[in-house]
Every structure is written in C-alpha cells, then in structure tokens.
Amino acid sequence: MKKKVLAVLLSAAMVMSLAACGGGGGGDAKTDDGGSAADSGTTAADDNAGSDDSAGGDKGYSFEIIVKSFQSTYWQAAVQGIEQACGELGVKANSNGPANESDIADQITMINDAIEKKPDGIGLAACDTKSVVDSLQKALEAGIPVVCFDTGVDEAPEGSVYATVATDNEAAGAVAAENMFPVIEEKIKAATTDKKVRIGEVNQDATALNIQQRGKGFINKMLELCTDAGKKVAVVGNEYYVNATEGTVAEGEAEVIIEVGVPAQTTVDLASTEAQKIMSKDDTIAIFGSNQTTAEGVITANQTLNKLAADPAEGIIGVGFDAGTPQKEAITNGQFIGSVTQSPLMMGYECIYTLTDIADGKDVSDLPMDGYWYNKDNMEAEDIAPNLYD
Amino acid sequence: MANKKAFGKLKGREAMVLGIVIAMVVLFSILSPTFRSYPTFVSVLDNSYYITLMALGVTFPLITGGVDLSIGTGLVSYALIGGYLVVHKGVPIGVGILVCILVGLLIGVFNGVLVAVMDLPPFLATLCTCMITRGLGPALCSSMGVSWPSALSEQGAFRKIFKFTSASGTVIPIGIVFMIVLVVIMSFVLDHTRVGRYILAIGSNKEATRLAGVNVKFYHMMAYMISGLFAGMAGVAYAATYATIYPGSGAGFELDAIGGAIVGGVSASGGVGTILGTFLGVFVICLMKVGLPFIGLQANWQQIFTGIVLIAAVLVDVVKKKK
Amino acid sequence: MKVEKIKQNAFVKKVGFNRIVLIFVLLLMYLAFGVLTGGSFFGFSRISNTLNYVYFLGFLSLGVTFVIATGGIDFSIGPVMFCCSLVSGYCLTTYGVPMAISLVMSILIGVLFGFFNGYLVAYWKVPPFIVSMASMNIAKGIAAVFTKTQSVSWPQSTTADGWYRNFVSMNGIPIGLFIFLAVSVVCAVVLNKTKWGRYILCLGSNEEAVRLSGVNVKRWKMLAYIICGTLVGIASIFFVAAYTTVQPGYGDQYNNEAIAGCVMGGTSMAGGLASISGTVIGVIIISLLQQGILALGFTKEYQYIITGLIVIAAVYSDVSARRRKN
C-alpha cells in the first residue's frame, strides 16, 4: 500500500517537474521566431495603426490568441505576424492551438480557458464556426472583445465579435479558377461529349467552412467560365459538392467534367491517393489542391505519375493553395503553374493591431483580406514574398 | 508426415493471402482501366512502404502475445524530430535519418521496459506510449510541421532510396527491393536466430521459456525494440514519400500495420506468425486503400471494407480452430 | 490479527483504499493547479465550465468499464460516438427528423454498434481487440459515407430545437452533472447489485467456470458490450450538446482518454475487477489534468505526454500491488 501511495505521489511530482521544464522549452522556441521577419509587414502596419501608434510604446495589454493548430506552417506564419505586431506595440500575446485542425473539442476548451484568464482581448481562428458560438457568448458576458481572424464566425452572438480579419475564401477559390482557365481554355473549347476533358479538385475533408467555400468558389467560377465558353459541364465525385452546384448536366452529356475528391481524413497519404485517382485518368487536363495538405497530395501523387506540366500540351496543369516549401518548389520547377496564397502573416499582424485598437477604445471594422495569385514570376515580389511561408 | 502437414498449414495461410492479393489486383484492374497502369502499381508500393515497415516490426510484439500501439503516432514523431533537425538546425540529412531511427529504437526500449521489466499489460503500456509519442514530436519541434528536403534539392537524395526517378522520367520503385531484403532478413531473424526463436517461445508459453533458462525479460524487450526500430525506419519511409510531416497526425496508422499482420496470419493471441504472411497481409490493406477509390467508391468505403476484411481474416482462424 | 486491523478501519474498508488514494490525488492536483495558476483554477464557473465539456468522456469511460470488466477491450468507442451524432445529426439537419427522435436515434446507433461488437466477441469468439479495430473503421466509414464527408452541426441553443443543449447545463445549473452522477449510480447498481453485473464481473474473472455453472455467458458478455454501446450513444448526445459540431473521420483520441480514466480508477485490464466510482474519479482526474495543463499555459502536446506518464504510473502501482498480494 505504501508503495502505491508513493507511486501516486511520484507521478504527481513528475507532472509538476515536467510541466516546469516543458514550459520553459516551449516558450523559448516561440520567441525565437519573433523578430526574424520584423521588416516584412511594415507597410500594412502604417495603413492601419494610425499615427499615434507609430512610436510603438508599451501598452501593457495582454491578448490570448487561439489558432486552428500549429500543424501547418501556415499557422507558424500567422504567429510570426502576431509576434511582430506585439513587438511593435509592446503588447503581449499568448498563442495556443489544438494539435490538429479537426480537434474542435480541444479548441473550445482552449477558448474557455482563455476567457478564464481575463485577457484584454481574444484573437480567434475558429476550427469550427458553429461550436464556438457558446464560447463567444461567454466572452461577451465576461466583457472580453474577440477578433476573428482567418475564419469568420457568421452566427456569432451580437456584439461578441468586434471585427473579422479573414480571407474571402469563395473569392480566393475563384482566383484559382480564373488563373487556371486561360491556360486550359484551348483544350476546353476542343472538348466534345465523346472526348470529354476533366478538371480535378482535391479538397480536404469538407468540414471547415472556409475550405468548403474555397472549393465551391473554384467549382462555381470554373463552371461559369466553361459555360460561358459554351460547354456543358458535369460535377462528379463527392456528393456534397455535386449537390451544391447548379446548372450542371449529367455526366454522360457533359463535355467538361469537374471531379471533386475528398480524402477520408486529413492526411497526406489519403490526399495523394485521391489526387492519384484523378490524375491517372486520361482525360484529366488540370487539377487544383485547395489547401496546403491537398496541394502537397497532388505533388506527392505526381512523384510517381510525372504528369504535371506547365504546358497543357505536355500534361496536367496543377494549381495549389497556400504556400510551404514543397509547393514553392513545385512552382519554381514548373509542376504547378501557380498558387493562391492568403496572407496569414498579415492576418495575425492585423489581428493584434485590431485588438489593441479595441483595447484603446477605438472603433474597428472588418478587414477583408485577399487571396493572391502567385507564380514563378511574382514569387519574389515585395507584396507576395512575405506571405510565402515555408 | 505430420511435419509436412504443419508445414503445409503455414504455407496455406500465406498462399491464401497471396491469392487474395492477386484476386484484388485482378478485380480492380477489370473494374478500372486506370488502375492497371505502371504508375498506379508504383503508387500502391509508395503507399505501402511505411505500413510494411511498421508491420514487420509490430509482428514481433504481436507474436509475443502483446501489441505495440505506439508505432503510428511514433513514426510521425520520429520523422518530425529528424526533419526538424535537418531543416531548422542544419544537421546533415544522414544524421537526421539516424536520429529518426534512434529515437524510434529508444521508444522501443521504453516500451520494452514497461512491458517486459515492469510487467504492465502491453495493450495499456503502449497506449500510454502512443499518447506520449503523440505529444513528443510536436513538443520537441515547437509544434511545427516539417517538410523534409524535396527530391530535387541537394539533400533530397534520400528520397531516392525508395523511388528512383531517372533522367528520362522513368520511375523505379527500388523501395520494394529494400522491403524484400528486409522481409528476408526479418524472416531469418524470426525463424533461424535465437531472438526470433525465443520471441516465438515467449508467445507460446512465457513461463516455460523462463524456466528453460532463457533471459525472458531481455528477449521480450527485444520484441518491442525491433518494433520501435522499424517504426523509426517507417518514419524515414514516410518522410521520403510524403512532402510534409504534420504534427498531431499518425493516430490510426498502427491499425493498418496491425491489421496487415493479422490478415497475414499472425495470431492475436501470440505464438504464431510469419514475416512473409505479414508482408502479404499489408498489401491487402494497401490495395484496399489505393484501389477502392479507383473503382469509383468514395474514399470512406475503404474504411468499411478494411473493417470487414479484418473480421473475415480472424473468422477464418476461428472457424479453422473449431474444426 | 489481520481481521482486527480491517475492523478498525471500517470506513476505509467500505470506501476502499484505492478510492481514498484517488480522491487524495484529485484534491492534491486541484490544489497544485490552483496555486500554480494563481487561484484562477478555484472558481465555480471554472469548474462547471470544465465539467460541461467532459461529460461525454465520463459516459465513454463508464461504458468501457463494463467491457473491460469482462476482460475485453473496446477501441471503437470514440469513432462510434462520432458516428452516432453524425448519422442522427445528418437526419436532423437534412431530412428534418424531429429532435427528440434524433436523440433516440443517437442512442440506438450506439446500441447497435454495441450489439455488433458483442455478438462478434461473444458468439463468434473474435478477439475483442480486433473486433473493435474493425468496428472503429466501419463506424468511421459509415459516418462519412452517410454524411458525404461533411461535418454536421447540431442546432444552436437559440434555435427552437436547441433545448437538447440543456442536458449539459441550463441557466448555469449543471444539469449534466446531475445526469452523469445519476447514470453513474445506475451503472454502479447494475454492476454491483444486479445479476447482470454479477455475471459480467464473474465471467471476466473465469468465463469457463461461469459457463459450467449453467450460465449463458455469451448473452451476458454481449450485454456488457451493449451497455457500453448505450453509454456511447448517451455520450454522443453530451458531445453535441457541448460542442454542436462533429466531423467524420475522427474520434480516436477519446478512446485513449476514456480507457485511461477507467484504468486510473482501478479497473483491471485482466477483467473481473471493476469499480464505477473509481472510473468516475479516474475520469475526473484525467480531465482535471488536461484542463490544468492547459491552464498552466502548455500546449496540447504536453498534455498528451503527461497523461501518458501518469497512467503508466497508476497502472504500475496497481500491477505491483497485485503482484505482491499473490
């Protein structure tokens, strides 16, 4: 029995000591990245922050930032922006996020936890737009202002969300379609019912609203462009997207097919299987991966298939979304003709500025962010490069 | 005479699984023209490497009558740690790979100590390690996703271990050669060395093995070390095949590997199993993963089928035993 | 001599030494986290907040306790829970099935999976580990196929159908706590005071002896899985009542936590020994641990690592205690 008590006590002690040393390590790692990109976002900062903040100064506010996860480098970039803004404004921001973008439950816990800490404001990138509603209500009751970034929460209780800093995902998806279309226009025009052409899209599991919107934005725009070109279009694959589009025809009658593949889980291996399935079909002329994971799935699939090419005559046209090293390389070496990027860094950055403004008692408003098209030629451009995180 | 019968039975299971693999290939090829192409063949292999490696490793704990649930989250963790060192700390790629494998081995030792020395139920002990490894990688790499160097970059040559792309664009899946070599080596280890013999013996009757003067704890631990080592290697294979390692993923990978081993005839109660069987069993699982989308089924069906195949595989044993 | 000692501590005997240790650990942890977080951990709102989001885990743990009591394991509880809320939620939002029926459906789907698992384990003698691995895949697959890989959001509290969220808490009254405790009491009664529980525990300890006593062991074994399935169904209701949204393809992570809670409470993986009150305390310890680690400002990763280590410590103390007894 004694031994048992001892074991329990030991384990308790273990928690404490682990917690103590673990905490230090985590903190260090984060501050490391803070200053490195300090010069990148200044133009935007001037636009927004106004003259009285130009000196930086020490405001002493503390904010809680909750991102979707740290899984992809996208969020690392966002945190970078946050820390950059913090440095400039002299405020503190504590970032946290679940292990996986699908851990809705964990994120809720984190938000509630953040509210308990009674910060001056909360910056939130919601994993799921519906389940956070209750927590936002709590924040409202506790009088803590919330700024949503990356993803807006449509059903938020009146007055809880002060401003939203987010990409218009439907428009961003459309950007991908608009840039893809001219390249493959010839092929689409040549398509007949007997000699169909196929455009693929790989979407991460259609759970998060913004990826859904992105996917739909792409499909609708492509549909519109093809229909304008006088072609009959069918959407096949995942039933959600098939049912969500209008103005399509049955697969047999169509000249252009848009095929949507959705992997069962957000893993690269399943994403690449889906991409492979579409790319190995003979009539496929183009493919779009609608976020970092799925775009990398397309690249992985191509490692075997070797079908991606910059010229429609030589192979399949690839378009991606977001950034990350593999995707940037794919663009450089001509596998992708380009990608759409959001500006996570700017979103994080603006989020802190907005929060500080609220704390200062200023009026704030929503800040829509654009999706930028980037390709081999403009990757180095000043307004693009900072958003192309590794 | 009786010996021949026993031998035949063992072969029978492997032959059956091989038959299933062939039947699946034939079926998918008939149903989907795009399936019967060389690239698809390569991609099935691509998807199989890390699962094969995990399965080869986990066969050993399974044979002792235990299980190792930590390999899935483990391999992601190891790949993260190795990749983090390479990408962010400028460590040479070789060292990164070595670290990846060594951390795997280390966790294997940890599992071994829990199960063999401290005598914890393997299921529970490795479940805990599964949680620990899930957190370990992200914690050490400040939660970042890591992209190992791509095939085109200077350090990306390691990816060619598994898939060699010639200048003309022909893809040669040399990974499969390594897998076969490993299958031969591990078959030898299992069937013709002390380690394998004692691991089989432990699975058959641990107490009797102990009384025979065998250092049971050591060999029991060895099974988990092999499992950890192969999980480390699976981490390398995973990093070589896929572009980016995302922290927090990996839960559930182990089930593909364990499922493959079980389908291949490893007994869930220990004592029985062959490496060749495991190897073939993995292909049943992988073909299902890659093949089902090709024949027009939405991705989710593969999970339902995997479940059914697993139960079917075990039922074959149950029915056989009844006879 | 020994007898006397036990008599002296009648209270200890009644409550059980294990539970006293557990409660002690619980209090210690609570205090430690409270002090470390500068007191913000002590508040009532904090506690009830925390609890609202862990009831589902409690139900899962209760369910899996029955299965582990038979010497089996159920690895599919998390994904099955998601399958329940996804399928019934999809019917609710897409086909306009009334809320009450959807809730009943959630439970029924859980029961169905319990039946499936139990039938395979008890009647076809497939090892429980494999059965649950399979049914985990099947649950995920069915949920995803049914919902076309879309997440499902149950109605918000402000809508007409939002009343189901009152199960968790209504106007600040922790209804969920009452329901959870009530269900725990029912479970404890079932396990300790009824024929069902008696047979489930006995067959977990020595199935053949029970069979040769003329007991239909298959039926009782299956029953344990069905009870588990029912509780998983209930858990699914509490999950959506707390979080509203469920997405297909997930749920595995809750297996570990639920099993960990159960094992922390002293239920033996070898079967035959199970305690509902232990499970309740165990699951609270696990949740408190997770909340506490978050409150200390650590990321999720540390929570995984520490939970893993703690469970190892708990199991080791249990195993070594039992080894000394023999």
Added chain:
Amino acid sequence: MGDIILTMKGIDKSFPGVHALDHVDLEVRKGEVLALMGENGAGKSTLMKVLTGIYKKDSGTITYEGKEVEFKNTREAQDAGIVIVHQELNMLGHLTVAQNLFIGREFKKGIRIDDRKMNEEAQKLFERLNVNIDPRETMSNLTVGKQQMCEIAKAVSFDAKVIIFDEPSAALTESEIEEMFKIIRDLKKKDIAMVYISHRMDEIKVITDRVTVMRDGTYVGTLITEKCTKEDIINMMVGRVIYEDPKTESAVPKDAPVVLKVEHLNAGRMVQDVSFELHKGEILGFSGLMGAGRTETARALFGADPKESGDIYINGNKVTINNPQDAVNCGIGYLSEDRKRYGIVVQKTVAENTTMASMNDFMNGIFINKNKEKEVADKYVEALATKTPDVDQLVVNLSGGNQQKVVIAKWLTRNSDILIFDEPTRGIDVGAKNEIYKLMNRLVAEGKSIIMISSEMTEILRMSDRIVVMCEGKKTGELDISEAKQETIMNLATREIE
C-alpha cells in the same frame, strides 16, 4: 547402490508467516530412485526449488559431488547436472519437439540456429531412450504422454546426473507410465540419480529404491522401499492411520428409481456409444485409466462439449441438453477435476460463488438480495464445515479442499439432484479427503445421486455402489460393488490394450 552424489543438510526456509522447511535433510545416491513423499504442503516442492535455485535457502548446506554449492537459478543447476521434470508441462506448443528440447541452448552456425543438427541430435536422443517421437513434429500435436517423454528426454539431454521427477505420472496413461518406467530403469543403469515425487503408492513400490518422507516442512525419515509396507509410509506421512476399508455391498435398494438414464451417447473419439443408468441415492463410480473418456462423457452429458448423438432421460422423461444451462435446469451439477479453471471464480467471494448457479432465487426485483445470499452461504459454510473466516472471503484464499466445498455448496444451492464429481479429491490432502467422502455419503443419504469419476482405485472401491469402467472412449463393463475387485476393474480398464 552407488555413492552419495547429493546431500542437503539442515535446509531451512521461511516465507512470511510460514516456516516452509524446518532443517530438512536429504541424501541422494548415484543410480538410485529416491521417492520423496508427503502430503500436499509437506514441503517437497519447496525443497526441490531450493535445490535448483528457484528459492534461496535461509540456512543449511547443499553438497553436490563433494563440493558445497548454491545455485542462483535453474540454469546454473542445469549446467551442473541437476534437472527438474515438472509436474505441469512446460512445453511451447507452437514450436517443434526439437526446438523445445534445445530451447535456451540451441546449436548455432554463426548467428543462425542450426535446426537440422537439433533435429538430428533429438533423433539420436529418442533412439537412445527407445521412444518413437518425430523431432520435427509440432509439440501441441503430441499426446500428453509423449510430451512428458519429451520432458524426460530433455532432462537426459542435459547430461543430468540428478533428475527430479515432480509428479510425472499425473497425466499419463498406464502404458505411458510403463514406458516411462522403462526409461527410468535405463537411466538407473547409467548411474543417474533420480528423485521421484509422487502420491501414487503403487508406483513408489514398483520403481523406487528408497523413500524419504516429509511432513509439515520437516524430515520424517527414510525407508528402504523393499522392506516397508504401504502402511508404514502412510503412517509416516500423516502421523495417523487412515482406514481405507472398501465398501462391500451397495447401500442402494434394488428397486430405487432410475433418476438418470443415458443411451448411446456419442461425442468424438473419446465418447463412443456410452449408456448407463443412475439410481436415486446411488454413487456410481466411473473407473478407468487416464484418457479413457470418463471426463469427456461427463462433459458431453452436461452439455459442456457438443455431443453427436445420444438420448438422456431424467426421471424417465427425455430431455434435451445442448449446453450447461439445459443440464443445470435438469438438476445436474458438475464438479470439475480442475476447480480453478472450471469450478470457481477465485477472485470472487464464497457467497458469490455459492449462488453462482442459482442467481434467480436470490433476486429481489432486479436487485440481488445480498442478505439472503449471505444467509444461504452461511448455511452451507456451516453444513459443509467449510473453513473460511466469513462468506465475504475471496475463494482464492481458501485451501483446495475448502474450495471444493464451495463448489459443492454451489450445486446444493441450486438444488441439483444429480451431482457429477470429477476427481473430487485430486490435489486435496488426506484429512480433507475423508471429509469430502463423508459429505458424499451424507448427500446420497439425503436422496441425491452421484456420479463419481476417479482414477484412485481405493476411492472407487471405497465410495461406489456400482462401477462403470471405461476404456478408450467405450464403456467396457459395469460392476456391482459386491463383485468389484481391483483386478477385475483393471482388467476391464485395459481390456482392449494387448
């Protein structure tokens, strides 16, 4: 008789609360078979475990081949030439015979295990011992007897100088025992010393040279086998005289009604066309050698194993018994030979085990009526004189005889009229044995009927009213106790074996 090879002197060993060995002496000579006898718990196994290094002795000396030794583990003892053939078989069912023989000391070629050489060596060994076993056969495919031979062969292969047999015959058939004795005589000629632990008096007489008797952890004395009688040994073992008077006449009236009738029961190789009747108030003995199919018959009758055909009548009515539930509902109770596996749930209390088969009588609505349960359990603890502090005691803490009483209580609680006792006194010491016998007699006097399967001839002759003899799955005879003699039974039990 050869020189002394092993001497243990003043061996003392205590466990918490138990003085297991109290200055025990033992002396073994080359080329002899020394019987080590004593009741259960006398300390025989403990002594042997001390010898082979499993336990560490508290004091005393062990002299082996003239040198004082102290082995740290079985491996060291083996290397020195002292090997145990265990009571419970230590085989690895999934491995082959040769692999089993050489486990822990495989022949190697580099890092490769040389299986071929192992097979050859095993073959040579078997030839030397004159047994016919294929070294390449999977162990679990062998009969229990052959497996035992493998164990002995393994001991021999260690170049053992001292071999300890721990109840080697428990699972063997008569012919297998004979085969084993041949090997033992062979080994004797090779000057190997053997310690033979057994409860079977007849074997002791046949095979051993000297008998050392232990009682309650102490050394009682050593006798020359040839010069002593069974009674001498038993007296030394128990310190009190046991009367093993056989029954001479059936106590059952001729016209007692038939409560159970079994016709043409078939269940696999071990149960072929078995028919018999059981009268009210009768003890029907089932005699035969190990593996004669008696237990299998009982299990098939009880529905524990599937049967192929056969009719069962209870009190003249035909009944269907497909599983134990049916049997229990027909009023049959089965007390297995292997209590721990088939009889009791050791981790549960006496009360819980008592009511296991009759839960429905203890329900109060949906709840278990624990008061009534305790009441009934108390009643049987008293009636059967079960030694337990209270009914809340876990059964694992009770001794074998008392565990058996709990199983009996279980069936009495269920009101079973027909009780099948399968080896009711196996593993139970002599004192407790008599109590079980008394109890059985009391039960039949109260109108119960008993089928008793027993391998002990004295038990059969002492308890039965009638005797059914089985051999190789067939019923070979049925005798009234008045005409039953050891020789007749033995004759029937071995009739088909030439």
